[in-house]
Structure formats: structure tokens, C-alpha cells
Amino acid sequence: MxxxxxxxxxxxSSQPFRFKKSIYLVEVVGQKARNLSEFMRALSIVDRSAIFxxxxxxxxxxxxxxxxxxxxxxxxMAKELGNYILAEKFANLEPFRVQDLExxxxxxxxxxxxxxxxxxxxxxxxxxxxxxxxxxxxxxLDSGLEASNLKEFRDALKRVDIxxxxxxxxxxxxxxxxxxxxxxxxxxxxxxxxxxxxxxMLDPYLTTLxxxxxxxxxxxxARVSGR
Amino acid sequence: xxxxxxxxxxxxxxxxxxxxxxxxxxxxLYQLGEYLTGKRLQHIxxxxxxxxxAEILQRMVPLTNELGLEVxxxxxxxxxxxxxxxxSFHNALQGVEMTLSEQAYEAYVKTNRENASQMSLDxxxxxxxxxxxxxxxxxIDQRKQKTIWRCHIDIARPNExxxxxxxxYVSRYxxxxxxVPGFARELPLPQFIIPPSIDPLSEKNREVEEREIEEVMxxxxxxxxxxxxxxxxxxxxxxxxxxxxxxxxxxxxxxNCQLVLAGGGATDDPEGAQxxxxxxxxxxxxxxxxxxxxxxxxxREINCLQRGSTVIMQKSTKEGFGLTVSEGLWKGKPxxxxxxxxxxxxxxxxxxxxxxxxxxGAAFRIKYLLSHPEEGKRMGENGREHIKRNxxxxxxxxxxxxxxxxxxxxxxxxxxxx
Numbered sequence: 001m002x003x004x005x006x007x008x009x010x011x012x013s014s015q016p017f018r019f020k021k022s023i024y025l026v027e028v029v030g031q032k033a034r035n036l037s038e039f040m041r042a043l044s045i046v047d048r049s050a051i052f053x054x055x056x057x058x059x060x061x062x063x064x065x066x067x068x069x070x071x072x073x074x075x076x077m078a079k080e081l082g083n084y085i086l087a088e089k090f091a092n093l094e095p096f097r098v099q100d101l102e103x104x105x106x107x108x109x110x111x112x113x114x115x116x117x118x119x120x121x122x123x124x125x126x127x128x129x130x131x132x133x134x135x136x137x138x139x140x141l142d143s144g145l146e147a148s149n150l151k152e153f154r155d156a157l158k159r160v161d162i163x164x165x166x167x168x169x170x171x172x173x174x175x176x177x178x179x180x181x182x183x184x185x186x187x188x189x190x191x192x193x194x195x196x197x198x199x200x201m202l203d204p205y206l207t208t209l210x211x212x213x214x215x216x217x218x219x220x221x222a223r224v225s226g227r
Numbered sequence: 228x229x230x231x232x233x234x235x236x237x238x239x240x241x242x243x244x245x246x247x248x249x250x251x252x253x254x255x256l257y258q259l260g261e262y263l264t265g266k267r268l269q270h271i272x273x274x275x276x277x278x279x280x281a282e283i284l285q286r287m288v289p290l291t292n293e294l295g296l297e298v299x300x301x302x303x304x305x306x307x308x309x310x311x312x313x314x315s316f317h318n319a320l321q322g323v324e325m326t327l328s329e330q331a332y333e334a335y336v337k338t339n340r341e342n343a344s345q346m347s348l349d350x351x352x353x354x355x356x357x358x359x360x361x362x363x364x365x366x367i368d369q370r371k372q373k374t375i376w377r378c379h380i381d382i383a384r385p386n387e388x389x390x391x392x393x394x395x396y397v398s399r400y401x402x403x404x405x406x407v408p409g410f411a412r413e414l415p416l417p418q419f420i421i422p423p424s425i426d427p428l429s430e431k432n433r434e435v436e437e438r439e440i441e442e443v444m445x446x447x448x449x450x451x452x453x454x455x456x457x458x459x460x461x462x463x464x465x466x467x468x469x470x471x472x473x474x475x476x477x478x479x480x481x482x483n484c485q486l487v488l489a490g491g492g493a494t495d496d497p498e499g500a501q502x503x504x505x506x507x508x509x510x511x512x513x514x515x516x517x518x519x520x521x522x523x524x525x526x527r528e529i530n531c532l533q534r535g536s537t538v539i540m541q542k543s544t545k546e547g548f549g550l551t552v553s554e555g556l557w558k559g560k561p562x563x564x565x566x567x568x569x570x571x572x573x574x575x576x577x578x579x580x581x582x583x584x585x586x587x588g589a590a591f592r593i594k595y596l597l598s599h600p601e602e603g604k605r606m607g608e609n610g611r612e613h614i615k616r617n618x619x620x621x622x623x624x625x626x627x628x629x630x631x632x633x634x635x636x637x638x639x640x641x642x643x644x645x
Contacts, residue, residue: 023255025629026420028411049640061617065578065609079566079576128383128567132408134420137633140643141258143251161251 017186019143019156021164022171024060024136026053031133035124036081039131040112048101049135052175055095055104057136059170063162063209070205073108076131081123086115095174096203140167150192154220157213165213170204183216195223239428241293247427248621256621259628260294262644267297268631269350273313273359275302279423279550280356280379283623286426291624301346303360309338313359316393319386320358332392339363348372352631361396369399373634376400379423381410381547381568401634406548407569417637419630422572424623425553425614430526432557435534443531447487447517454484454597457536459529459554461490462503465545467565469502470586472509472516474542477590479515482597486510489519489532533558537603538596539580542589543567553618556580556610561603563592573618579610 029050031042043051054072069075069091078087089111093104115122143164147153157165168182178185184200187193198219204212245253270288274281284300291298305313312331319325339362348367354375355361367374376397382390382405390412397403402417411418425432444451456475460466468488475486488506503518510516521528533539539555539562546568553573555562562580564570574580581592596603616622636642 023625023629025626025633026408027633028405028408028418028420030413062575062578062613063616064612065575067575068577079571128409130409132411134408135640137419137629137639138641139259139629139632140641141255142644144254161255 016146016148017153017156017183019145019147019160019164020140020167021143021161022138022140022167023163024138026134027137029133029135032130034130036083036086036112036116036122037120040109040116042131042133043105043112044109046133047135048105049175050133051101051105053135054133055093056166056170059209060163060166063166066208066211072131080125080129080131083115083122086111094203094205096205098174101174138171149190150220150224154217154224157217157220162209162213165209165216169202169212169216192223195219241290243428244621248615248619252621252625256294256625256628258644259625259632260291260296263628263631264295265297266352266631266635267299267350268627269348269353270298270300270356271303271346271353271360271363272300272356273303273305273310283423283620286429286620287624287627290620291627294628299350303339303342303346303363305338305342305359308334316358316389317380319389320382320393321380322384323386325386327389336362339365352634354627355400358393361393364396364399369401373631374400375402375404375630375634377404378410379406382412383410401637402630404630407572417633419626419633421623421626421630422569422618423548423550424618424620425550425557426620427557431530432554433530435527435530440531440535443528444535447519447532449485449487449517449535451535454482454537455487455535456484456538456540456593457487457489457532458540458542459489459533459551460541460543462499462506464498464502465543467542467544468506469509470544471540471542471589472506473586474540474589474593475516477587478593478597481594484537484597485515485517487517487519487532487536489517489521489529491521491523529554530558533560536560538563538593540589541565541570542583542586543570546570549573553614556607557614559607559611561596561606562610563589573613575609575613579606579613
């Protein structure tokens with residue numbers, strides 16, 4: 001059994017960009033909620049990996065379609081609990097703006113607390129429609145693609161598995177705690193500071209994963225063609 | 228009647244799926260297989276033929292063997308009394324109130340012990356399906372082997388006494404697998420979620436020629452120039468065929484459509500026969516309602532009926548997973564489904580179909596789709612992509628390999644492979 005340490009995953013400064021991708025298995029973590037109070041209690045103690053998972057699962061399940069609600073929390077609030085105020089607040093969480101998932105947790109708990117002041121537990125869902133907290137067990141694989149310059153990078157972006165875009169753009173930053181996304185990190189390492197800055201500013205939560213792929217390709221395309 | 232599936236499917240190999248799911252998905256399986264090369268995975272269930280589990284294993288075992296693992300499939304044997312007991316287990320675990328005798332529990336343990344003495348339980352990872360063989364855990368050497376219990380049924384609200392009995396076995400496994408998060412229980416072991424899947428190369432799902440679809444539609448007197456709404460399912464009250472007829476009748480006032488309700492023939496299930504009689508009564512006098520009792524081995528015809536339809540229905544009021552939804556979406560059709568069981572995992576509301584809670588809701592959505600065929604087409608395309616990514620056999624194989632890797636690396640949330 002071979003396991004590469006995480007540090008081996010971080011791209012070297014002048015190395016070609018090696019595209020990796022993550023695939024995941026869903027695991028329940030033991031907390032579930034039928035109403036707002038239970039949801040808040042569970043959210044307060046649940047492992048942060050569960051918060052990460054529910055913020056990103058819809059993106060991975062539907063990488064091409066823009067969904068009505070961008071994360072599982074907002075979806076459950078609207079569709080199961082009928083709490084549209086919290087659904088909208090949770091839809092508007094901005095994971096891109098935070099460095100630590102604890103900020104998201106605090107924000108959500110605070111918003112629920114404010115609602116509970118007025119309406120106690122609120123509605124309870126029927127059995128079977130509870131919010132079941134889960135997390136991902138991920139496996140990171142080599143995609144077999146690498147790029148040594150911008151043209152190769154653009155061409156690889158067009159072909160690479162969408163899970164690779166997710167891994168380097170989303171997962172690497174928030175889950176693995178890197179300062180910026182992997183694409184921006186590599187672009188900076190090869191001296192493309194302006195492009196790196198633009199790639200680093202891409203908020204992946206504003207569109208689908210395919211939309212993000214296309215956005216990145218456009219950025220690189222513009223640089224390659226000198227526009 | 229079709230040629231038996233096992234013979235026809237034996238000629239299909241993993242690389243044949245490249246044309247369907249793409250090279251990246253198949254390459255991914257080979258990468259996982261390489262990591263697990265030489266590991267022995269032993270599946271154990273209670274029947275070689277009949278039922279969804281056997282159907283999946285018939286395809287999954289040979290395909291997984293192509294990846295470099297040594298995969299075997301064993302089936303426990305038992306007398307009719309044992310299977311009567313396990314049928315009672317099955318019902319009780321799904322919430323039916325009953326009391327089982329001491330003798331019933333003893334028969335269960337005795338049959339498991341007899342099987343254990345005759346069976347070579349030598350997999351590096353032993354994957355045991357459903358309650359019937361769960362007690363084999365007693366004889367597995369857990370210092371050397373990893374064990375996984377795969378539960379295919381909804382045990383969210385089980386009969387407590389039967390669950391307590393089963394728990395003494397289940398709690399000793401290294402991991403459990405359920406189909407949807409809501410089916411999981413409080414257990415002292417990791418619980419993974421792996422939804423079931425459809426096989427895109429099976430008779431029920433493979434591509435068929437237009438001519439063949441036409442033939443089947445003609446055979447059943449369906450007019451392919453008018454919209455066709457189809458629900459494929461048993462005549463079971465929880466599948467709500469009467470609710471589908473009600474919705475159809477509301478739609479019929481504005482759209483000259485047809486309805487197909489197709490399922491297995493009347494069985495010895497008195498409830499099913501009663502529902503079928505009510506369906507006949509509700510559809511009497513309307514030649515555009517087609518109630519079809521399909522014989523066994525009708526997969527190809529079901530495939531054609533789904534492909535020849537405009538909208539697929541699965542208006543269940545209670546559901547396990549509801550794989551007919553994935554079948555319909557895979558054929559590029561918008562699906563209107565009840566918001567129960569595993570249906571909301573498959574129907575992304577407004578993206579590839581609609582989730583509904585009433586006949587009126589279903590009628591409203593059907594009318595919209597029939598009035599906006601371009602929307603139905605768009606949703607159908609989205610649906611096919613959604614199934615391709617999430618509910619095909621190749622994803623199912625991948626998930627099992629990932630569970631193997633997880634139980635072999637229990638402390639690692641993130642595993643890196645070269």
C-alpha cells in the first residue's frame with residue numbers, strides 16, 4: 001500500500017503543473033436533524049469536514065447545471081423545512097471569502113440563533129427527510145496530464161476531468177488549507193503574476209464547475225493570444 | 228423472450244464502457260484496481276439469480292476482476308424455513324410490526340453456521356450483502372480480514388427486536404454501506420453511502436434502433452405522433468398508479484396525450500392484484516390509457532417504451548431508491564417523480580425533471596413539459612449527464628473499490644494514489 005504524504009502533493013515552484021483529481025466516497029458522521037434546533041446543535045459540533053462536504057456536494061453532483069440552491073444546507077432549509085429566509089441566507093454564504101470553515105459555522109449558527117429567538121424549534125420534517133450530516137473520504141489520483149507552459153496548460157484544462165478542476169480550484173484552498181488555489185500558485189511560480197492574480201480572484205461559487213473551467217480557459221486564452 | 232441476460236452480457240468487458248462513460252472514468256477504475264492489485268474481494272449474498280443484488284453482482288464481479296483484483300462471489304444456502312425467517316427479517320427491518328419466535332432466530336444462526344463450515348471465507352475484504360448472511364461475521368478472522376456489511380434495504384425505522392438481534396452481528400463489521408443517508412443507523416463503525424446503479428449496456432438500458440422502438444410502440448397500439456406519458460413499476464399502492472391516472476386525466480383536458488402504465492403481471496400478491504383491479508377500473512373507457520402486464524425478460528421492451536415516451540413518471544408516495552427514475556433519465560427523458568426515498572437524489576428539481584407531492588402537481592408539470600417540448604429536451608439532456616456521472620455501474624464499482632481502500636486505510640480521510 002502506497003500513500004504519498006500531503007507535502008508531495010504541493011507543486012514545486014518551477015515544475016510542470018501536474019493535474020490531479022479527487023474522487024470521493026460519502027460517509028455519514030452520526031448527526032442528523034429534524035428541525036432547526038436539532039440542526040443548530042448538530043452544526044455546532046459536527047466535524048468541519050462535514051461542513052465542507054455539504055457546501056460542495058451539489059457542485060460535484062451537477063458540475064454542468066446551475067442549481068437553485070448552491071449547497072445542501074440551503075436546499076434542506078427550503079425544500080424540507082420550508083424556511084426560505086435561512087435558505088436564502090445559506091445560499092448567500094461566501095466560502096470563497098473565508099480562510100477557515102469555522103467562520104462559516106459561526107455565521108450559520110448565529111443566523112439560526114437569531115431565528116430561534118422568534119420561533120423556537122420551528123417545523124419538524126417527517127421521518128426520512130432529516131438532514132443527515134455526511135463527509136467525504138477522498139482519494140486523490142493523478143490525471144495523467146501535465147503542462148509546462150501556458151498553451152499546454154490551456155489545452156490540458158480543456159481535456160481534464162472536471163474533478164481535477166474541483167480539486168485544484170476549490171478543494172486545495174479551503175479543505176487543504178492552501179493560501180490560494182493551485183492554478184494561481186503555479187501561474188505565479190512561472191512568473192505569470194497578473195494571470196495568477198486573476199486566477200486567484202476567481203470565485204468558484206458563482207458558477208458551475210464547467211463554468212469555472214471555461215472561465216479559466218478564457219483567462220489563459222486571452223494571455224496566450226496577447227489580448 | 229430475450230436470451231438470458233447472463234450469457235449475452237458475458238461478452239461485455241470493462242473497456243466496452245469507454246464508449247459510454249469516457250476514458251477518464253475507466254482509467255480511474257484501473258488506477259484504483261492497480262492500488263488494490265492482488266487483493267481478494269469476496270462478495271456473499273443469498274441468491275445467484277433474481278432480485279436487484281444478484282443482477283448487479285452478475286455484472287460487477289466479472290468487470291471488477293478485469294481490474295487486477297481477485298473477486299469472487301459466494302451464495303449461502305438454506306432451506307425454505309431459513310428463507311421464510313429472513314423474509315420476515317426483511318419485512319421487520321423495513322418497519323413491519325411482528326414478533327419472531329426463538330426458533331426463528333435459532334434457524335437463522337444455525338443456517339449461517341452450516342454455511343460457514345462449508346464455505347471458504349478467505350477474502351482480504353469480505354463484503355456481505357443484506358441480513359441473510361450477516362452472521363457469518365462469527366467465523367471471519369478479523370485480525371487478518373476486513374469485513375463490510377452492505378445493506379440494500381431501508382432500515383431507518385426497523386422493528387426494534389429484530390434490529391437488536393441483527394445488531395450483535397452488524398456492529399462487529401469494519402464498515403457498513405447504505406443506499407441513501409436516510410437509511411443509515413447509529414452504529415459503532417464507519418457507514419458509507421453508495422447508491423445503486425443501472426448498467427448502460429444491459430438490455431434495459433443499451434441504445435436501440437428507432438425502428439425497434441417503433442415496433443414496440445406499434446405492438447402496444449401507441450401513437451408515436453402524440454405525447455406519451457409512461458410509468459414503469461409494479462402495481463403497488465406506494466407507486467401510486469391511481470394518482471398517475473388522475474394526473475393524466477387532468478392533463479388530457481388540454482393535451483391529446485396517452486398514458487402507459489407498465490409492470491409485472493398480476494402475482495400471488497393479493498394487494499397487487501387489488502391495485503391492478505383498481506387501475507383497470509380507473510382507466511376503463513379510455514383507449515389512450517394502456518395498462519401493460521409485461522412478462523419476465525421484457526427488459527428490451529421496457530427500454531423501447533421508455534425511449535418512445537415524452538415524459539417518464541415515477542409518482543411514488545413511498546420508495547426505496549426508484550431506479551426506474553435513473554432508467555428514464557438515462558434515455559434522455561424528463562422525469563416527474565414523487566419527492567420520496569431516493570427519487571430526490573436522481574431528479575434535480577427543475578434541472579432534469581420535477582419533484583411533486585400530488586396528482587395536481589404532477590399534472591401541472593406534465594402540462595408545462597408538453598407545452599414546452601424544448602424544455603423537456605433540455606431537461607432530458609441534463610438528466611442523461613446526471614445519470615452518467617452519478618448512477619451508472621462504473622460509478623458503483625468505483626465506490627466499492629473506494630470502500631475497500633477506506634477499510635484498508637481506516638484512519639485516513641484523504642488517500643493519495645500515484
